[in-house]
Amino acid sequence: ELKVEQNPLFLSMQEGKNYTIYCNYSTTSDRLYWYRQDPGKSLESLFVLLSNGAVKQEGRLMASLDTKARLSTLHITAAVHDLSATYFCAVDQGGSEKLVFGKGTKLTVNP
Amino acid sequence: GAVVSQHPSRVICKSGTSVKIECRSLDFQATTMFWYRQFPKQSLMLMATSNEGSKATYEQGVEKDKFLINHASLTLSTLTVTSAHPEDSSFYICSAAQPGRTTGELFFGEGSRLTVL
Numbered sequence: 567e568l569k570v571e572q573n574p575l576f577l578s579m580q581e582g583k584n585y586t587i588y589c590n591y592s593t594t595s596d597r598l599y600w601y602r603q604d605p606g607k608s609l610e611s612l613f614v615l616l617s618n619g620a621v622k623q624e625g626r627l628m629a630s631l632d633t634k635a636r637l638s639t640l641h642i643t644a645a646v647h648d649l650s651a652t653y654f655c656a657v658d659q660g661g662s663e664k665l666v667f668g669k670g671t672k673l674t675v676n677p
Numbered sequence: 678g679a680v681v682s683q684h685p686s687r688v689i690c691k692s693g694t695s696v697k698i699e700c701r702s703l704d705f706q707a708t709t710m711f712w713y714r715q716f717p718k719q720s721l722m723l724m725a726t727s728n729e730g731s732k733a734t735y736e737q738g739v740e741k742d743k744f745l746i747n748h749a750s751l752t753l754s755t756l757t758v759t760s761a762h763p764e765d766s767s768f769y770i771c772s773a774a775q776p777g778r779t780t781g782e783l784f785f786g787e788g789s790r791l792t793v794l
Contacts, residue, residue: 597781599783601785606790607787607788608770608785608786608787608788609721609770609785611782611783611784611785614781614782614783616781654720654721656721658781663709663711663772663774663783664711664723664726665711665713665721665723665772665783666723667720667721667722668720669719669720670720
């Protein structure tokens with residue numbers, strides 16, 4: 567059974583600081599997703615990582631995937647208040663498009 | 678880009694009634710759609726896989742008679758919560774993948790918040 571663990575679950579940081587969210591998963595998968603969710607809203611797709619060593623960047627966010635370690639990271643650079651949201655990683659179950667989600671990381675960026 | 682749309686976005690109903698939620702792929706055909714459920718301050722849990730022209734596949738622990746799924750066309754899947762009770766109150770989100778798209782991106786609907794009184 568595929569399990570996905572995120573940490574930390576809660577993250578409070580100051581504007582301008584850097585931090586990393588970690589996503590570990592238990593079985594082999596070559597497809598990992600990062601999503602953002604604002605309160606009361608659905609999921610906004612941030613990154614799709616399809617292969618070992620994949621690195622993608624968009625603005626202050628950068629995601630990477632190490633399939634051998636079964637680890638993905640979401641790095642936040644020079645955080646701003648607008649990044650406050652809950653971030654989920656999700657792993658595809660054997661290419662089925664069925665996703666198993668981590669518990670989410672609630673990020674609060676303080677001015 | 679591809680868009681998945683859900684309706685209604687919010688619904689309030691009385692206990693014992695049934696509620697139907699629609700999930701549409703707006704500019705592509707989706708032979709498979711997925712239904713997720715999210716309780717407040719929790720993560721998303723896959724409920725079922727909706728297959729066009731055939732029966733849905735339910736995840737372990739999900740009552741198929743409680744959550745009826747119909748995928749009658751390549752652009753529409755519906756989830757009907759039958760005889761709803763307060764514990765069915767949740768945020769229901771559907772997703773779909775555009776066939777042939779190599780980016781691997783999965784598209785999520787806006788979600789439907791169900792409140793059962």
